Amino acid sequence: MRMRALITGCVLGAFSAAAGAQFNFNLNRLIDTTKNVGQASTEINEQQEAGIGKEYAALLVGAAPLFENADVQRYVNRVGRWLSLNSERPDLNWQFGVLDSDNLNAFATPGGYVFVTKGLLARLKSEAELAGVLAHEIAHVVKKHHLAALKKGAGMQAGANILSEFAAQRGRNQMITDRLISGMKEVMLRGLDKDDEYEADRMAVVIAARAGYDPYGLPATLQMLQSMNPEDSGLSLLFATHPAPNARLDALESVMGTRLDRLAGQPQVMERFARMMLGPQAGPATSQQK
Amino acid sequence: MKLRPILLLLVLAFVPAVAQETGFAVRQTEVKKEPYSDAATIGTLPEKTQVKVVKREGGWMQIESPAASGWVRMLALRMGAGAEQGGGDSGVKSLFNVARTGSSGTAVATGVRGLDKEQIQNARPNPVELQKLAGFAAAKSDAEQFAAVDPQLKAQTVEYLPAPGAGAKQ
DSSP, X not given: OHHHHXXXXXXXHHHHHHOOGGXXXXXXXXHHHHHHHXXXXXXXXXXXXXXXXXXXXXXXXXXXXXXXXXXXXXXXXXXXXXXXXXXSOTTSOOEEEEESOXXXXXXXXXXXXXXXXXXXXXXXXXXXXXXXXXXXXXXXXXXXXXXXXXXXXXXXXXXXXXXXXXXXXXXXXXXXHHHHHHHHHHHHHXXXXXXXXXXXXXXXXXXXXXXXSOTTHHHHHHHHHHHSOTTOGGGHHHHHHSOXXXXXXXXXXXXXXXXXGGGTXXXXXXXXXXXXXXXXXXXXXXXXXX | OTTHHHHHHHHHHHHHHHSOEEEEESSOEEEESSSSTTSOEEEEEOTXXXXXXXXXXXXXXXXXXXXXXXXXXGGGEEESSSXXXXXXXXXXXXXXHHHHHSSSOTTTTTOOOOOSHHHHHHOOOOXXXXXXXXXXXXXXXXXXXXXXXXXXXXXXXXXOOOOBTTBOOO
């Protein structure tokens, strides 16, 4: 930054010396470029991150709508919000959603938006497993893995510039927004850095344990995924964007060892989870409504 | 009515869970009498031994096998029968079929709602849906209250696990 201010200063100095109107255009371009580079290296602040994440989340719910069940949506929000309170970023505007998709997957976007598909939710056996899945996504948000992936987007010219341009825009510049959206789509289809996935797994078991859950919920979910037919159409995007479940299980085993075993007796919460998934209709004496 | 689809999906998901699952050892592993490291060792599962999984407790799984029956480390196992597993498309299509053949089958009967490459490629932002999402958000106090009721979720202080290579492996 100090360097850049210096360069700008020199440029301005050169301008006043030349004082020619014909230089005006070139100079403005030069200053613009300098400014952009300056912005690109500036950290995206929390508010800007939230703005980028909101756009990203709007795109996800544009790809698959929310599952129409308010009770399930609120339940997943309570579990997720409790987990987020046990993360390093408890005060983000965390929002959790169940997407009406039969595919098995989960997503996060910057700023604290976390999604799980109905297809994955329906295959989980306990709240601890749900907690493991949500905590993995929370870890991506805590570590800003998506911002990193957007910045180094392979097909995008200077992804960082797009992020800062989006953050700095006044009002809504459709062209900038479109560029950001295409970058987001690319990240969704290509996935995050594989090391970031392993890191999110390592963090997820700890975040779940901190929140009072059995830390083995995520490994149990990975075992479930590992047992499915890898050619299954519902898994194609998940498997294209993540390391294989087997590799993730191996990695978790090597780092977990028995380290979290003192907390392994924490609740799995199977009953409440089943009750929530089945809904009030499953209850013994509940009315048809609600 | 809205509850139907997930109910059906869940029933389907619970069938294999309640019924015994098959697993196999990815490496030779000790079989313990109880789900604890210092419990008595009552046998050894050679690598690739097939087992029936009864249940999981924390990092342990209760298994039955001709070699030995007892508790083994969960992560020494992989689910399924090994190479030949499941077959066919057990995910979207079968879920969809079950949901569709259900008596009501409203929400999912319109087609498989995937979230695959094509859908993402063609997605447009949906601000209305995003507003709905915000309406479901839980306040901090709501989440704390949720954790305080039975079954109580007690917050713990736990350090993150070291990255591989950063610390001693166990």
